[in-house]
Amino acid sequence: MSTQPTLPLASRTADLVGSVIDSSTSLLASQTHDIVRFAMGSPAPEAIPTEALAEVGRQALGVGASDAYDYAATEGDPPLREALLETLEGTSDATTPERLTITAGGMQGLDLGFKLFVDPGDLVAVESPTYTNGSATALSYQAQLLEVPVDHEGMVVEHLREEAARTGRRPKVIYTIPTFQNPSGATMSLARRRELLELAQEWGSMVIDDDPYGMLRFAGEELPTLHELAAGSPLVFSVRTFSKIIAPGLRVGWVDADPGLGQLLINAKQAMDTCTNLPMQRLVAGFLRGGYLQEHLATQRVQYRKRKEAMQEALTEHFGDIARWTDPEGGFFLWVTFEPAIDTEALFKIALAEGVAYIPGNAFSAEGRFPDALRLCFASTPPDRIREGVRRLRAAVDRQRAE
């Protein structure tokens, strides 16, 4: 053949958008100079409980443990399912075996949720700003997105009603990150949680309740999860992950969904990956059974509070005159908005040269609503380095203004 054939791509590939967040992992990996990394939402290297994991791993995955390397049950390996059910007992995410499916992290939970409920052209409400990978997953099933503003009480649920009244269209799926939202750090108030569930009930819309940070509260009052408030309503599909509370590289999470979905959820997962990585399920099961999680979380909450405070102090010192930012009570992220506006996408290159990385605001809105904002992860950097990073960020802003 003399000419190169064109690829016979599926039409849905037109709706596949990349993740600026994920791409920053490889971009930063290729940099050789010193960079303060506020970009990725990963726990700090020193927050990974490697000692406990090594000990558990020697037993669960070591010599003689060949069964840990086989295929596993699609719904999850029994030891992990049991350990997880026990861990969740008495918490707002307490659940029952028939509702539980172990997944490859939160992302697979989201993929399953959107796959099961979104047809091409369906309206999916997302927070604005929202977690890029979540909205990208909805888009990959050819959803049409409705961006709903977020304020200090989380998604402005009233806006959903107003939009539906204005356009005559109700979203089939509402995707929310109710607690310590990525990227804003905002937490949906109890009143809004109730309002959202009432609305979903009235409209028959699915709520995809993506709550990876809920166990990382370091200030304020505990709130019931949407899962708990829904009290078994089939309309809430809850997505959880061990990525932020143990380690993201494990790629282990879970979905808590209506048992009425029955075989559908299993069928969808079987068509994706047969089962979740069994060695990592055994490792997580051993970690939970060994009783390591609670102590680990207690330590991390203290660290994250200190880091958030260090970041806020540094922001007050360097950005008090030109920006405002959110005040999260847990989780990993702060959201900074510049006043007067600064083009944070253009700023990124200068910031990288100055030795600091973040995610530009527009990464969190398919409509590009946040050109003047940025997300900072405070969780993965010790306080001294946080202060240095924020200082470098201000130097970058000054350089951009001078150019």
Ligand code: PMP
């Ligand atoms: N949802 C949200 C809100 C997240 O922040 C993340 C991770 N950044 C995920 C889902 C995905 O979790 P995982 O890494 O376990 O796939």
